[in-house]
Amino acid sequence: MKIRIRFRKYSLMKYIGHLDILRYFQKSMRRAGIDISYSGGFSPHQIMSFAAPLGVGLTSDGEYLDIQVESTDSSKESIKKLNDVMVEGMEITSYRKLSDNEKNAMSVVACADYHVFTKSEEKLKLADLLEAKKSYYDESDEILVTKQTKKSEKVMDLKSLVYGFDIFESEGKIYYYVKLSTGSTDNVKPELFLTAFFKHMGLEFDETDYQIHRLDVYCRIEDKFVSLSETGEEIE
């Protein structure tokens, strides 16, 4: 039986990288007594896969992993069992059964959205930013950025890969909302998009000064983006 788990990663856990999160969950499944399935062989491993790895330093309200289990309690009980063994900065928010022919989370991911905000005092003005957004995004046909890969530099056009961009102010702080193509092909990181936006304004986007917070991850169902949390069904 396939299960899709949604979790939040925040606070101190943002310093823990993806591979260590994987190890963390392997141990958590054991501590919580989840009846997870194992592969065969001399060093059996748990059948588990993640939707979209989150970089070190980022926080998230919508992370996903799929597991295969031999048997399971109800969604409610399973969430409680898992949350009882979590550390500060990790919280399980959903546990749903997938149909057997459902593809795993990693292969269905289409996009993710984020809030980005400064960790220090706000120095920029909303009006200026909205003005710059017009020429950079709203009224532009293309957003050309240079993407650095291990071997070469690649110029790519982000326009068709950005599904939403908004800037708003809340309690004296400016928030950038972005919804970006995510997955094994056409993966756009928020820092890449914002670096280009800041460059457009003649500013520098200092990554360590900004908190990037992932809101959710989506798959595409009939031309619509659907949150992965809506896939599968509750177990009563």
Added chain:
Amino acid sequence: MKKLALGDDILLTVDKPARYIGNEINMVVKDKEHVAIRFVMCFPDVYEIGMSHLGIQILYDMMNKREDVYCERVYSPWTDLHKIMKERNIPLFALESQDPIKDFDFLGITLQYEMCYTNILQVLDLSGIPMLAKDRKDHDTIVIGGGPCATNPEPIADFFDMFYIGEGEISYDALFELTKEWKEKGYSRDEFLMKAANIPGIYVPKFYHPSYDENGIISEFTHDEGVPATVKRQVYSNLSEAPYPSKPLVPFIKATQDRVVLEIQRGCIRGCRFCQAGMIYRPNREKDVEVLKKNAYEMLMSSGHEEITLSSLSSSDYSHLEELVNFLIDNFKDKGVNISLPSLRIDAFSLDVMSKVQDIKKSSVTFAPEAGSQRMRNVINKGLTEEVILKGAGLAFEGGWNKVKLYFMLGLPTETKEDMEAIAVLANEIAKEYYAIVPKEKRQGKCQITISTSFFVPKPFTPFQWEKMYTPSHYLDCAKTVNDAVNAQLNKKSIKYNWHHADVTVLEGVFARGDRRLSQVLLNAYNSGCLFDSWTETFDMQKWVKAFEDANLTMEEYTLRERSEDEILPWDFIDCGVTKAFLLRERKNAYAETVTPNCRQQCSGCGSASYKGGVCFENKN
């Protein structure tokens, strides 16, 4: 969110920020306002090494079981963070509360190997605690050392207020009660230290005074009035009743020891004459197998680890090994828990077990003959014979293994060229056995025999504590002798030889049997940038050479000199159970190439029966 000592600007630029944030599974959280004593336990090496250490896990659990004590942890910041902390004057902090180390009552430092000594100075330096104990004032943190190297604490005595000699399970309660009394009654630091020096196992160096003659040999070792002349190493007799952590800490990043560690016994019955652990942890004490089963279950459940390993000096000597291993396999193997079995003697039983828990194609069988010739093995009292090794290897080859690892030491007392060459000959014999036993059509290529040698370092409280060491070039000549001998073997293509660097061996030798004059060398070395000396990437011998020169000392006076049997050794004030008379007897037996039977065969009257426990009292009423 918990306030961290370091900001994102630092944590997101240094390697592995998880080293510095705490928050691990099973971390103990207490309200610091509601405890009487704050203790921070330090392993002076990088987090991944320190978190793998069983002793700290035991003490962390034991101390935190007391409601009035909060024990936290700190490890050596890696060189990248070290640089930032020095530049920006950021004080070193504990992982749990993220509070500065300076705010704690005690800084406990475990002394596992000599090459971590500069890291101790780093911890004191970054904490802002005066490095020399004599410069500390009434309210400064008390710095206490413990662990195996505390059996000769003299080279680092100037940096510590006190040492705990022996097993931590015994005297910490007394020390904590005294600390509370100190706080209530407002003793001076010296009054407190004087009272502490009278707790069994506590050594306060400032009350003990060595003097040296013109050759640097101790001429006199006196002590102040009111402290005992000898400090008795503390040993917990009934290990089955000792506290053991049911909820081990589980790091986020992969530690060196990323598994449940089950201590099955302490001490060893074998009495190898080079082995300090085999002497100082006497008497051998086994834990009740039922207690171990319970411990294993609890720790696996609370940690979620996917592997469990047994900890002991010689697992095969544990009386209920078969029962324990079968229990682990039966109960956990199908739950995806891997079982790792170190220090096993290779025989039919261990091969059977290994075939159940390992992939034979990928794993290897390990022998530690420690010396190549039977003569040399008799000298060091390593009871392994060539016959036993060949039989074990033969069984392994029949069982499908084709990789063998062999461990030896070079630079042993009385060693000759023939003894060194015998290492290569033994490896060749094992290879011959493979080609004789395994028919051609069943062979998966050649057999792979890996020889590793390290250089022998004489340690305190062993029969070899008086022996001389050699120069680095002599050690490398020894390695060359073995290498040439390997190349002369018929099966040389099946044999691979690895040897260690000699510089670190020499330094380790200096500090293992060193005296208080070495503290100046350590200060010089740290001040010139020596740090993480057990890491090849950071070790710098040139700086060490200079550090000795500037202190007007030489490494050679510590390494190349054979100690006379009647001289005062720096660690003579410690009573480790084993008596000097026994060690001298064993030294004579070594030179006579006479094997001493193990503790179960016959008692050799080593002196550790004074601890009234363990193997000394097995089968006796």
